[in-house]
Each structure stands twice: as structure tokens, then as C-alpha cells.
Amino acid sequence: MTAATDTRDLIASVPTDLFIDGEWVPAASGRRCDVINPATEAVIASIADGGPQDAVRAIDVAAVTQHSWAQTAPRARSEILRRAYELMMDRQEQLATIITAEMGKPLAEARGEVTYAAEFFRWFSEEAVRIGGDATLSGDGNTRIIVTKAPVGPCVLVTPWNFPLAMGTRKIGPAIAAGCTMVFKPAHLTPLSSFALADILTEAGLPAGVLNVVCSSDPGSVVEPWMRSGKARKVSFTGSTAVGVRLLEQASEHVMRSSMELGGNAPFIVFDDADLDVAVEGAMVAKLRNMGEACTAANRMFVQRGVAEEFARRLAARMSELVVGDGMTDGTQVGPMIEPKAVDKVTSLVADATGRGARVVCGGEPLESAGYFYAPTVLTDVDPASDLMSQEIFGPVAPIIPFDDEEQVVRLANDTPWGLVGYAFTQDVERAFRLQESIEVGMLGINTGLVSNPAAPFGGIKESGLGREGGRTGIEEFLELRYLAMPRTRR
Incomplete structure (x- = not known):
């Protein structure tokens, strides 16, 4: 069997439908779109081309699943991420081949991306059990101030094509660690890495409904229903400043938490x-x-x-x-x-x-x-x-x-x-x-x-974005503070 045959067989083994509520399902419209190898211009896969109906189903599932997922023990979330890290490293060559086939970077670079991507899962597996809080007294000593952190809720994750695996793990890792469910739209030019990642997370024990993946050749038809739904509580986007501005406008409708990693110069x-x-x-x-x-x-x-x-x-x-x-x-x-x-x-x-x-x-x-x-x-x-x-x-x-x-x-x-x-x-x-x-x-x-x-806070200022990914601050983007005030009785 030749290397070319091995590659074709590997690509053929990757799911190509939408991933909603733990199942691979076709697009409601029945539409599909092609994935092109940019080095050869050959079609390497045909994927389900999601639309508004699929988007609505995905965000509904994420919203319903949020409560039970938020109640899982931090250690359980940590161990899922650790198992996913190990599976990614075990399959480094296969994942690198998928990356190279769909977006073109040399295999040596693709192997490096797999290592980098997997490290986000390992990093946030360790952060999951270190979500802290604070307890102190008011200045006058009459009130106990107790601060805890809770998952922000269902998250909209949107990633670009240039680092198709790493951009996914950089968002999915902290969301899982924090206890958030997700609707995820990878770039339709490079979806196969994300589909393979969803498969790995399922194998690692991620419950159905926590991660829902909808790819589309018309991104707005999927992302806008998520943003307008009122069920999503956070958006994390990597891409152009122009698109980021539009998403911020949509996020303002329901005052969604927003992380934006945008353009650079x-x-x-x-x-x-x-x-x-x-x-x-x-x-x-x-x-x-x-x-x-x-x-x-x-x-x-x-x-x-x-x-x-x-x-x-x-x-x-x-x-x-x-x-x-x-x-x-x-x-x-x-x-x-x-x-x-x-x-x-x-x-x-x-x-x-x-x-x-x-x-x-x-x-x-x-x-x-x-x-x-x-x-x-x-x-x-x-x-x-x-x-x-x-x-x-x-x-x-x-x-x-x-x-x-x-x-x-x-x-x-x-x-x-x-x-x-x-x-x-x-x-x-x-x-x-x-x-x-x-x-x-x-x-x-x-x-x-x-x-x-992965251990450093990645992000920019000015029109390059809001928030940070990675490092100790990365998980904070997926958590919200809750403050409890209790009168202090003195004897």
C-alpha cells in the first residue's frame, strides 16, 4: 500500500457529518460541500453543509446540557482533557496528515501543531482543578464576603482555517475545564481536523451534548442564530477584525461575554x-x-x-x-x-x-x-x-x-x-x-x-482583540464571579 493510499484511507475514516448531541448527523438541508487539498487542487472529502436549522438544534442541545455538565466534578473534567491529550499524542502522525491534506502546511509543521494543540488540553486539565475563589471580611467587619466562580454557560466557538486543530483546542480546552457546553463552527476550508478532534473527545469520555460541531460554507447562517438565540452566554472568535466587529454587535443584543482574537500587523x-x-x-x-x-x-x-x-x-x-x-x-x-x-x-x-x-x-x-x-x-x-x-x-x-x-x-x-x-x-x-x-x-x-x-496569555490590544487565550488567565474567560454576602454575627 502506498503513502497516497494510506492518506486517502485515513481521510476517509474521518467523520464528515455534523456532530450534535453526541451523534454524527447529516445537515437538515441535505447539502454538502467539498474540502480541497490546496497543494493538488483535488477534492479530498465532502462534508455536511450546515444551516440555520442545524444551528438551532445544536444550541438547544448545548443549553439543555449545560446544567448537568456544570455539576460534574472538576477532576472528572480534568481527566477527560488528560485522556484527550494522550489520544492526540498517540495519533500525532494521523492528525498531522489530516492537517497537511486539508490546509497544506508541511508535515513537520503539522506535527508541531498537533503537539501545540494537545498541550492546551494538558494545560487546562491541570487548570480545571485549580478554579479558586476568595473569602474575606468587609472593611467594617460586619459582612463576610465570599466569592466563587461558575461556568459562564453555553459558548459559541468560531475558529479559522490556518491552525485548524490548535485553534479548536485553545477554545475547547478551557470551556471543558470551566464546565461550559459549546457550539463550535470550524472553518469549512479545514473541517476534518475538528471532526477528528470531536471523535477523540468522545472517546475520552466527553458526554453527549457538551460539544456540538456545525460546519457551514455560509458561516453567518449558523453563527448568527447562535448569537441571537439568547441561550449562548459567551462567544470566542478567532479571525478577521471585520467579522469580529460584527460578532460584537450581535453579542451586545444579549450582553454576551466576548473573547476576540483578531487581525495583526x-x-x-x-x-x-x-x-x-x-x-x-x-x-x-x-x-x-x-x-x-x-x-x-x-x-x-x-x-x-x-x-x-x-x-x-x-x-x-x-x-x-x-x-x-x-x-x-x-x-x-x-x-x-x-x-x-x-x-x-x-x-x-x-x-x-x-x-x-x-x-x-x-x-x-x-x-x-x-x-x-x-x-x-x-x-x-x-x-x-x-x-x-x-x-x-x-x-x-x-x-x-x-x-x-x-x-x-x-x-x-x-x-x-x-x-x-x-x-x-x-x-x-x-x-x-x-x-x-x-x-x-x-x-x-x-x-x-x-x-x-499554551502556558502564556495569547491576545492583543487595540483592534487586535479582547481577552486572552491560554495561560492562567485563559480559563477565566469562561468563568463568571459570584459574590455571596453574609452578615457576621459577633459574640
């Missing part, structure tokens, strides 16, 4: 005292992880003038050597983009930049082959007015802009409505602390191109 800053080897390695990670299709991707590369030319030369040398191809193929380092319009967007952004005088050091064009590929690209002499300075590139393009001093680059870095993440490379410790205080982002990496970690 990450500055990547290299000072002239930086170790350039470290900076180039950091750039490769921050720019090319997931083919640049990440909200944390370095979007604007500001390099101090004295080292800008050398940095560009070294980065272009590394990027031009990368092997681009099908992520299933051994040796592939950069996979395809997710769909044709993603390639079109990057092509347009590069054309705008070169039209304004930018110089292409390497790459600069789509690759002519089956699949949706764009060459890893380095641009220099980029005009700050270029479109790619104010839009998320979401592709393997590194625009380099020289700067003169710290004050100037901080101003340039902050000249954006977004504030998710930033990166800076310097050997000056005092400067590192100044940057942490002055750059307007929720996360800052110093001498590293990777900030994501």
Missing part, C-alpha cells in the same frame, strides 16, 4: 546591535511559519539602516533556498496557500509595492504548478505608503523598511490600528524593557520569532 524590528544570525533565524520563524498565513506573522520588517542591507542579503539567501511544494512530500519546507484568492491577494500587494519602487531581492511571483503556491519573497526599498504596510499580507512575503533610531521605529511600529504581537532583536537589555513599555502590542518577543505558548 506585526512589526519585526532589528537593531544594529542585534546578533544577525539570531535575527535572521527569528525572521524565518516569524515570517514563514504556516507559509506566513498567521495573525502572528511578521508583517513589517523594520531594520536599522546600518545593518539593513546585510540583513536583507542573509534573509533572501535563506528564503531563496527553501523547498516549496506539497506538504506531504519529504523535504518540503513551504507549502501552498489556502486558496486561489489568497495567492491573488499576495500578488496584488507585491505588485503595489514594486509599483511604488520596492526592489524584489528574491521571489516576487506565484509559482506555475498545480496548487496555490507563491514563492518566498524579500522586498527592499519599500515605500511606507504601500498597501502591504497597512494590510495583513498573510503570505510568504517579507518587506524590509530601514529606520534610523529607536524613537522613529517605535512610532512606525505603533502606526497601525492593530496591536497583537511584535518582535525585536537587540542585545541591549534596557532597550528591551523600554520596547515592552512603548510598543503597543499584547505580546512582544525579544530575540525570538515565536511567542505562542
Whole structure:
């Protein structure tokens, strides 16, 4: 049996219907939609295409199940998550293959995503038994103040296509740990990872009705009924700022708790005292992880003038050597983009930049082959007015802009409505602390191109979002405070 046959058999083993009340069911409309491998343009699966009727059924189930699920012991919830973690790690290769088949990233990266995704279940399995409270006295000593924490209630979870497994576990993990039921809409471009995850959670002992999965090619037809239902008490969304704004408007109708992980425009800053080897390695990670299709991707590369030319030369040398191809193929380092319009967007952004005088050091064009590929690209002499300075590139393009001093680059870095993440490379410790205080982002990496970690609070400021995922604060997004006042009788 060939590797291709093994992959087809594995994909065929993944459920492709909706998951509601512990059962795999077809869409009420009977509609289905195709899942495309972006490296080959081949149809790899046909999935149930959910709609409003399915959405209503799912949120009704979540609402009915909420009370009994909230009453489960923290240790029971913890053990479900721990078993799910272990099952994911046991099936790392299978899950990685599914990720690569549906969204294109190289298998090595997909394996890393499985490890990262599973770690959220392990982390929140430990947090489930550490939900605390507080007890104190009022200032006058006459009242006992007792504070407890309770699950917020049924949650709407909406995830993107770029990290299809990890974005699911990052939301599902704390919801389970806190005692919340869920309705979950994964991206229809990459649903198979989420379906496989639902199967794993069922095997790990998650009761029917706690997690309900409805995928749809028309996301609004599913998510809006959830938001308008009055039964959902929280929404957690990862995606574009534009969609996040619409969801916040809908959430206001019933005053829903909201967590939003939205767009980014990450500055990547290299000072002239930086170790350039470290900076180039950091750039490769921050720019090319997931083919640049990440909200944390370095979007604007500001390099101090004295080292800008050398940095560009070294980065272009590394990027031009990368092997681009099908992520299933051994040796592939950069996979395809997710769909044709993603390639079109990057092509347009590069054309705008070169039209304004930018110089292409390497790459600069789509690759002519089956699949949706764009060459890893380095641009220099980029005009700050270029479109790619104010839009998320979401592709393997590194625009380099020289700067003169710290004050100037901080101003340039902050000249954006977004504030998710930033990166800076310097050997000056005092400067590192100044940057942490002055750059307007929720996360800052110093001498590293990777900030994501299940043990850290992930999230941004400004139009990059609300709330945090992961870390000790991640579970708090799914809990609400309850205060009990009791008169204190003195003898």
C-alpha cells in the first residue's frame, strides 16, 4: 500500500457529518460541500453543509446540557482533557496528515501543531482543578464576603482555517475545564481536523451534548442564530477584525461575554546591535511559519539602516533556498496557500509595492504548478505608503523598511490600528524593557520569532482583540464571579 493510499484511507475514516448531541448527523438541508487539498487542487472529502436549522438544534442541545455538565466534578473534567491529550499524542502522525491534506502546511509543521494543540488540553486539565475563589471580611467587619466562580454557560466557538486543530483546542480546552457546553463552527476550508478532534473527545469520555460541531460554507447562517438565540452566554472568535466587529454587535443584543482574537500587523524590528544570525533565524520563524498565513506573522520588517542591507542579503539567501511544494512530500519546507484568492491577494500587494519602487531581492511571483503556491519573497526599498504596510499580507512575503533610531521605529511600529504581537532583536537589555513599555502590542518577543505558548496569555490590544487565550488567565474567560454576602454575627 502506498503513502497516497494510506492518506486517502485515513481521510476517509474521518467523520464528515455534523456532530450534535453526541451523534454524527447529516445537515437538515441535505447539502454538502467539498474540502480541497490546496497543494493538488483535488477534492479530498465532502462534508455536511450546515444551516440555520442545524444551528438551532445544536444550541438547544448545548443549553439543555449545560446544567448537568456544570455539576460534574472538576477532576472528572480534568481527566477527560488528560485522556484527550494522550489520544492526540498517540495519533500525532494521523492528525498531522489530516492537517497537511486539508490546509497544506508541511508535515513537520503539522506535527508541531498537533503537539501545540494537545498541550492546551494538558494545560487546562491541570487548570480545571485549580478554579479558586476568595473569602474575606468587609472593611467594617460586619459582612463576610465570599466569592466563587461558575461556568459562564453555553459558548459559541468560531475558529479559522490556518491552525485548524490548535485553534479548536485553545477554545475547547478551557470551556471543558470551566464546565461550559459549546457550539463550535470550524472553518469549512479545514473541517476534518475538528471532526477528528470531536471523535477523540468522545472517546475520552466527553458526554453527549457538551460539544456540538456545525460546519457551514455560509458561516453567518449558523453563527448568527447562535448569537441571537439568547441561550449562548459567551462567544470566542478567532479571525478577521471585520467579522469580529460584527460578532460584537450581535453579542451586545444579549450582553454576551466576548473573547476576540483578531487581525495583526506585526512589526519585526532589528537593531544594529542585534546578533544577525539570531535575527535572521527569528525572521524565518516569524515570517514563514504556516507559509506566513498567521495573525502572528511578521508583517513589517523594520531594520536599522546600518545593518539593513546585510540583513536583507542573509534573509533572501535563506528564503531563496527553501523547498516549496506539497506538504506531504519529504523535504518540503513551504507549502501552498489556502486558496486561489489568497495567492491573488499576495500578488496584488507585491505588485503595489514594486509599483511604488520596492526592489524584489528574491521571489516576487506565484509559482506555475498545480496548487496555490507563491514563492518566498524579500522586498527592499519599500515605500511606507504601500498597501502591504497597512494590510495583513498573510503570505510568504517579507518587506524590509530601514529606520534610523529607536524613537522613529517605535512610532512606525505603533502606526497601525492593530496591536497583537511584535518582535525585536537587540542585545541591549534596557532597550528591551523600554520596547515592552512603548510598543503597543499584547505580546512582544525579544530575540525570538515565536511567542505562542499554551502556558502564556495569547491576545492583543487595540483592534487586535479582547481577552486572552491560554495561560492562567485563559480559563477565566469562561468563568463568571459570584459574590455571596453574609452578615457576621459577633459574640
